[in-house]
Amino acid sequence: MTITTDAVADLRAALPAPDSVLTDPDLLLAGSRDMADLCPAGVPLAIVRPRDTAEVSATVRIAAAHGVPVVPQGARTGLAGGANAVDGSIVISLIRLTQISVDTTARLAVVGAGVVNADLSRAAAREGLDYPPDPGSWESSTIGGNVATDAGGMCCVKYGVTSRYVAGLTVVLADGAVLHCGRYGSERAAGYDLTGLFTGSEGTLGIITEIVLRLRPARRPGRTLAAVFPTVAAAGRAITGITGSRVVPSLLELLDRTHLRAIEDYRPSGLDTGAGALLLAASDTGPGAQTELDIMAAHCERAGATELHVATDQVEADALLAARRLAHPAMERLAAQRFPGGRGGLIVDDVAVPHGRVVELVEGVIRIAESHDVLVGVVGHAGDGNFHPVIVVDLSDPAVLARGRAVFDEIMRLGLSLGGTCTGEHGVGLLKRDWLERELGPVGVRVHQAVKSALDPAGILNPGKVVLPAHDGS
Amino acid sequence: MTITTDAVADLRAALPAPDSVLTDPDLLLAGSRDMADLCPAGVPLAIVRPRDTAEVSATVRIAAAHGVPVVPQGARTGLAGGANAVDGSIVISLIRLTQISVDTTARLAVVGAGVVNADLSRAAAREGLDYPPDPGSWESSTIGGNVATDAGGMCCVKYGVTSRYVAGLTVVLADGAVLHCGRYGSERAAGYDLTGLFTGSEGTLGIITEIVLRLRPARRPGRTLAAVFPTVAAAGRAITGITGSRVVPSLLELLDRTHLRAIEDYRPSGLDTGAGALLLAASDTGPGAQTELDIMAAHCERAGATELHVATDQVEADALLAARRLAHPAMERLAAQRFPGGRGGLIVDDVAVPHGRVVELVEGVIRIAESHDVLVGVVGHAGDGNFHPVIVVDLSDPAVLARGRAVFDEIMRLGLSLGGTCTGEHGVGLLKRDWLERELGPVGVRVHQAVKSALDPAGILNPGKVVLPAHDGS
Known part of the structure; x- marks a missing residue:
């Protein structure tokens, strides 16, 4: 590989396929951020779209040679700013890494980071x-992004989150070297658990390009229950009882x-809009x-x-789940309607607390919302203690936005005080960096910084996300 | 804490309880190693027995100030030399950290590193x-040692190995600082998965003093099947079919x-000694x-x-499992009997392969044993693909020992060639360091070294185990 004084020229030489190196200003702007309305994003130097691990490695080598940061991206559905570009960076979009190979004997899939979850x-x-x-x-969303944030989901209460399924990874390191960790087909791999370390590290320690995932025998269709409650707190008591x-x-x-x-306003589906809360529960045993x-x-x-x-049947059960899955777009629409003259948006929080503290969390969220006169909806993977208080704000109104931020901070503070964690599944990104620091404490921050600087001494991998280097004052 | 020119005096001042600092030469020799017959052990400067995390921290601070290595130990039942002292080190025995507290609501236990597994x-x-x-x-064996090696066991085929149950850790770092990682009661914790990183790191990144463990509702007694096979290979085919x-x-x-x-010779229990292999299978659903x-x-x-x-009943099922649990002492006795004039011993191997390769592994082990005229018994957690070829040697006869080592190396080579890992559950320690290097490859070794030197820059934590520093030539 030739390194010149022109990083973009070097990228074009190393990634010759059409549309591999984008520098059109409109495209750079459009591709600069994920779905976290509140998080800042810079303008990248280029967006590259490598076709395989070798091209990712070449890109990182060029970035390292030029001292330019790299920001990995999947489908940019993240809610914490983890995929947001920084000014002058090279965005590495992994969406062309879409190979899927399923090994039925070993019950494993080998997938590219750009494979969409539903396709797998x-x-x-x-x-x-x-x-x-x-x-x-x-x-x-892509599997690469799911692994980078250790994403959860609806069935994770029983089957566990993404990390439970990651058997091995191919990772491009900060100097462009390619690491394979985990052992194909073995439950175990000797040495430090690097697979676990890179999972959930949000592209700050290396760029995940390929993933070996464990699969399970197909689940049997089960039975689904919908329970209507007069209040969220009552539903919270049911959650605690069930778990x-x-x-x-x-x-x-x-x-x-x-x-x-x-949801009913967005796609009418017969939900009881007079209810205080709805709990969906299923069994597939x-x-x-x-x-x-x-x-x-x-x-x-x-x-x-x-x-x-x-x-009564799977069609009806699927309809209930489909309604649940509309929560995010429905709330986006609600925010737009609520601030017709402004720019309605959402601050999607993500806080997980121990099972025994669920009622305190949901009651606390309601109290916080009322005290600031801000609309906050609560939705969540209740069985995991993982809730998403969704704060409805006007992004164009500083006063409303400030109240929304205050609510966000109070919910975070409440979650940590209940023994919870500042992110159940969306990741730290930019949005939760301060809260991660509080959750970890000074020794935990120091260990994070030590690991980060060991694997990315020049600080070029997704800088500013998760944890700041020690010399930045944290 | 006062640091003088005398490390032992400093230890005695910091750990005033009786029998906290042992320097009697007989005790130092007796406490210098685990159960890995083949691994070298040095003589420590002192064996300390702290009563809590604070005393472990004080010990590490003193060691760091004196530039003396520390070697953590539990029950010293390890089979890879991971707890073996190095000359002039401070051995930190964690066996006094025996508190157990069970939280039935959260289904968690908080235990000291020195708690014996069966007591928990x-x-x-x-x-x-x-x-x-x-x-x-x-x-x-102690939970601390189980976590440090990410130990497996008989029911792990269904319920997963130790790491699956570790929700949080208290770790004393190389400078004596105390890290808490994981969140009590939450399934998730934000940031890098430090809990996973320290689990299985064999005391080379920090000393685990307290562990938060997930518990499950008690299992229902199930049914147990014993199947007799004419050959190990036939049993291997059954394993592949079942998994x-x-x-x-x-x-x-x-x-x-x-x-x-x-086993029958050691504790007669009616096993069919004419069989080629016995497979024990159970269901508890x-x-x-x-x-x-x-x-x-x-x-x-x-x-x-x-x-x-x-x-027919639980008593009989328990008797079958009890016989299985006698494998190690029974083989130790066999080794002693086989070399009456010498010093019979065992090299206990530990190799895990993908389910589909089980037959190749067990047939290969038999072939290797025969070609070197060495007795090798095969026992293992078949459902995990995790086998323990047990090599019977005369530790006093260099020729026999050399043949045993050759068998060990060939089995390791075979395991890796089948996509397996060089240790399924016993850890790397000293015994498998070379094989870990082969399994990881140069990039993997470099990442291990980077993580190790980030968390233990002076190299005082259990030196020589798992991975050597970069400047030592690896």
Whole structure:
């Protein structure tokens, strides 16, 4: 590889395929950020679209030689600014890395970082296999991004989050070297758990280009329960009851009234918009499903559910889940409607607390929202204790935005005080960096910085995300 | 804390409780090694026995000030030399850190590193809970050691290895600072997965003093099947069949003829010593147990099992497992008997391969043993693809020992060539350092060295284990 004084020329020489190096100003602007409305984004020098690991490696070598930062991107559905460009950086879009190979004997899939979650799920399903993690964005987000943020999803309460399924990784390091970690087909790999270290590191330690994922035998269709509650707090008590029982639901999702109304307004589907909250619960354990559903229903009744409805068939069950999956676009629409003269937007929070503290969290969120006169909807993977308080703001009104930020900070503070974590699945990115520092404490921050600078001594990998270097004053 | 010119005096001042600082030469020699017969051990300067994290921290601060290495130890049941002292080191024995606190609501236990696995299991059982990982040494090995090596066990085929259960850690770092990682009660913790990084790092990145462990609702007693095979290869085919089916056994263990005879000789329990191999399989899924057992039995028959026996009650099932658990002491006795004039010993190998390669591994081990005229018994967690070829040697006879080492190396080479890993659960320690290097390749080694030197720049934490620093020539 030749290194000249012109980084873009070097990139064009190393990545000769058409449309591999984009420098059109409109494209640079359009591709500079993810979906976190509140996080700043710079303008990159170029967006490159490598076709394989070798081209990613070449790109990083060129970036390193020029001392230019690199910012990896997937589908840019992130909600924490983790994929936002910094000024003068090279954005590496991994969306061309779309190979999928499913090994039915080993129950593994080898996939490129740019494979869309739903495409992998469908490829696995064709072989009678299942890839469980199903983040809200599963129809658009990439596996690379899912792994980089250790994404969760609806069925993770039973089947675990993304990291549970990552058996091995191909990672391009800060100097362009290619690391393979994990062992294909073995449950174990000797030495330090590098696979675990890169998973969830949001592109700050290396760029994940290929992933070996564990698959499971396909799940059996189960039974789904919808329980209506007068208040979010009552639903919270049901959640605590269910998660404290022997039953492990295959799904346990909460929608509050704000979400029910927003979804019904967006795509009418018969949701009870007078309810305080709706809890969706499912069991997929075959013959035991009805017993498990009965136990969950009993907990709902005890907590004050006013209505219980068991889906009579899979079509109805799927419709309930489809409604749940509309939460984000529905709330985006609600925000636009709420501030017709301004620019309605969302601050999507992401906080996970221990099971026993769920009621305190949801009650606290309501109290915080009321005290600042800000509309906050609560939705979440209740079975994981992982909630998304969605703060509705006018991005063009500094006063409203300031109130929204205050609500965000108070919710974060509450979550940590309940023993929770500042991000359950969306990642730290830019949005939660300060809160990560509080969660980790000074020793934890120092260890993060030590690991970061060991693997990225020049600080060119997704700079500013997750943790700042020690000399930046943290 | 005062630092003088005398490290032992400093230790005595910082750890005033009786018997906290041992320097008696006999005790130093006796406490200098684990159970890996083949690995060298030096003589420590002192063995300290701190009572809590603060005393561990004080010890490490003193060691750092004096530039003296520290070697953490639990019950010293390790099989890879990971707990072996180096000359002039301070051995930190964690066996006094024995507090156990079980939180039934959160289904968590907070335990000191020195808690014996079986003591935790019993404490959990008293609350109707279960801590699954059950390494062979569970009656004596400590949770700290289990976490430091990411130990497996018999039920891990279904329930996963130790790392699956580690929710958080307290770690004393190389400068004596105390790190808390993970979040109590939350499934998730933001930032890099430090909990995963320290788990399995064998005391080379920090000293684990306290562990937050996930517990499960107690398992239901299940059904156990014993299948007799004419050859190990036939048993291997049954293993491949079962692991490729929908059934996830709660136990799938292999014993070869050498083990059957050694165990029967050590504690007669009615094992069929004429069999080529015995496979133990179990299901604990309640009402579905019989169906699962039937499927497993069918796979055994198809693979050529000559006899199938289902335990009629839990007493009989427990007796079969108890026989399996005698494998190690029985083989130690066999080694002593085999070399009456010498010093019989074992090289216990530990290799894990993908499910589809099990038959190739076990057949290969037999071929290797025969070609060197060395007795090798095969036992293992078959469902995990994790096998322990046990090489019987005369430690006093260099020629026999050399043949044993050659067998060990050939088995390692075979395991890696089958896509396996050089250690399934015993750890790298000293025994597998060269093989870890081969498994990782140069880039993987470099990343290991970078992480090690980031967290232990002076190289005082368990030096020589897992990976050598870059300047040592690797």
